[in-house]
Amino acid sequence: MAEVPSNLKFLESHEWARLEEDGTVTVGISDHAQELLGDIVFVELPDIGKEVTQSGDTAIVESVKAASDVYSPLTGEITEINEALVDNPEIINTSPYESGWFFKIKPQDIKEMDNLLDAQAYESSSES
Amino acid sequence: MKKTYLNEFHQKNNGHLVDFAGWEMPINYGSQINEHNLVRTNVGIFDVSHMAVFDFSGSNQVEFLEYLIPNDVNKILDSKRALYSPLLTENGGILDDLIVYHLGENNFRIISNCGTREQNYAWFNKIASEFDVQIDFKSDASIIALQGPNAIKNLSSLYNVDIEKFHLYQDDEVMIARTGYTGELGVEIISNASKGLKIWEHFVSKDIQPIGLAARDTLRLEAGFNLYGSDMTIENNPYDSNLSWTVDQSNEDRDFIGKKALKHLQESENCLVGFYTDERGVLRSGTKVYFEGGEGVITSGTWSPTFKKNIGFCRITKNFPETGKSILRDKEINLHFCKTNFLKYLK
Numbered sequence: 001m002a003e004v005p006s007n008l009k010f011l012e013s014h015e016w017a018r019l020e021e022d023g024t025v026t027v028g029i030s031d032h033a034q035e036l037l038g039d040i041v042f043v044e045l046p047d048i049g050k051e052v053t054q055s056g057d058t059a060i061v062e063s064v065k066a067a068s069d070v071y072s073p074l075t076g077e078i079t080e081i082n083e084a085l086v087d088n089p090e091i092i093n094t095s096p097y098e099s100g101w102f103f104k105i106k107p108q109d110i111k112e113m114d115n116l117l118d119a120q121a122y123e124s125s126s127e128s
Numbered sequence: 129m130k131k132t133y134l135n136e137f138h139q140k141n142n143g144h145l146v147d148f149a150g151w152e153m154p155i156n157y158g159s160q161i162n163e164h165n166l167v168r169t170n171v172g173i174f175d176v177s178h179m180a181v182f183d184f185s186g187s188n189q190v191e192f193l194e195y196l197i198p199n200d201v202n203k204i205l206d207s208k209r210a211l212y213s214p215l216l217t218e219n220g221g222i223l224d225d226l227i228v229y230h231l232g233e234n235n236f237r238i239i240s241n242c243g244t245r246e247q248n249y250a251w252f253n254k255i256a257s258e259f260d261v262q263i264d265f266k267s268d269a270s271i272i273a274l275q276g277p278n279a280i281k282n283l284s285s286l287y288n289v290d291i292e293k294f295h296l297y298q299d300d301e302v303m304i305a306r307t308g309y310t311g312e313l314g315v316e317i318i319s320n321a322s323k324g325l326k327i328w329e330h331f332v333s334k335d336i337q338p339i340g341l342a343a344r345d346t347l348r349l350e351a352g353f354n355l356y357g358s359d360m361t362i363e364n365n366p367y368d369s370n371l372s373w374t375v376d377q378s379n380e381d382r383d384f385i386g387k388k389a390l391k392h393l394q395e396s397e398n399c400l401v402g403f404y405t406d407e408r409g410v411l412r413s414g415t416k417v418y419f420e421g422g423e424g425v426i427t428s429g430t431w432s433p434t435f436k437k438n439i440g441f442c443r444i445t446k447n448f449p450e451t452g453k454s455i456l457r458d459k460e461i462n463l464h465f466c467k468t469n470f471l472k473y474l475k
Binding site for chain 2: 038039041042044060062064065067090093
């Protein structure tokens with residue numbers, strides 16, 4: 001059974017968002033997503049400073065099986081990227097919600113978080 | 129979907145099951161890269177019982193096989209041995225690749241791919257009608273591959289036998305062939321399902337890891353083995369598929385299906401070669417490759433866990449230089465061409 005932490009918000013396309021104390025939002029892909037992808041071998045992360053939109057394609061995650069777009073849960077600006085994933089993308093498979101984070105956003109409008117699925121809604125949508 | 133007799137085991141042991149040519153098969157048991165590395169460094173077991181097993185009877189099997197395939201079955205008549213060959217049409221097109229096993233006088237077996245089983249059964253029947261040959265298309269076969277540097281050591285816990293490469297051991301319950309699709313030491317064990325279950329459970333009890341079909345694919349690609357349906361189809365012939373070595377014309381009097389057509393196909397302008405790149409992004413089947421004076425297309429591509437590069441095969445025009453390029457997500461990727469046996473040439 002894939003893990004779905006209750007403190008996170010989700011896009012139906014399997015990205016999670018975590019609001020941090022400093023007002024930035026950390027983004028990654030869910031346990032379900034990494035399971036579906038299988039062993040991840042490459043990521044293509046956005047540049048710091050890039051402007052992103054909610055549900056716009058922002059990064060790429062590639063497993064041995066296939067490459068997949070990663071969408072931004074919010075509109076805003078990329079403030080940080082997880083460089084560790086460049087040489088060790090397998091971290092996403094082993095720790096999708098912690099060490100496997102992809103990028104951080106300074107959100108334009110934090111109220112956009114209301115458009116996202118809560119953990120329970122995501123869990124139901126990903127099970128169907 | 130069809131299931132092998134080990135389906136319940138796969139389900140209970142974290143096998144991620146997918147539809148593979150109409151069969152429910154485990155693509156991995158958690159991590160295909162892990163499973164791949166285990167086979168390269170230690171040992172693993174594969175359930176490949178979805179593959180098709182045909183047992184022959186009748187007095188004309190040698191004549192039938194001499195005609196059926198471009199490789200010459202006479203080469204394996206001196207002992208219990210296996211022979212790899214493509215299966216061709218009259219036009220020299222490839223229907224499948226398969227292995228013929230010589231188990232004794234008028235005692236042959238063929239194992240072929242799963243997706244082509246019905247096609248092959250119909251084809252064998254059609255050709256066999258000209259000979260005194262009968263075909264038993266086995267429905268209850270177990271095929272277990274045990275592969276890796278420690279494969280023979282692990283086999284000895286059940287069968288303490290010394291089998292030469294491409295040779296066979298047989299008793300009244302099993303046939304063990306020193307063959308494989310991984311490039312490692314190993315065997316393939318054929319028996320009925322009930323014996324197979326005992327053999328599988330024995331190896332599992334010795335903590336040997338089951339390996340899924342995804343790892344099987346990255347292993348065979350590193351070893352330089354073609355995959356029918358990807359690297360060769362009916363549109364291809366042995367000469368553009370790196371299989372000219374399987375066309376044995378040493379006995380000029382031997383007629384075989386496709387012989388006449390192959391004479392012209394030898395001038396084929398394409399060949400199948402390997403490629404690799406250290407640049408980022410997996411170059412997959414169907415992606416075009418370009419080089420000075422020619423171009424081609426990738427037939428199989430993947431991430432190589434052993435070499436930590438992107439590798440694959442491509443069918444390109446013969447005049448190829450050392451390097452070429454491909455395009456992935458609007459970016460140019462530089463690649464090197466090489467022989468398909470990466471294990472041997474990419475040290």
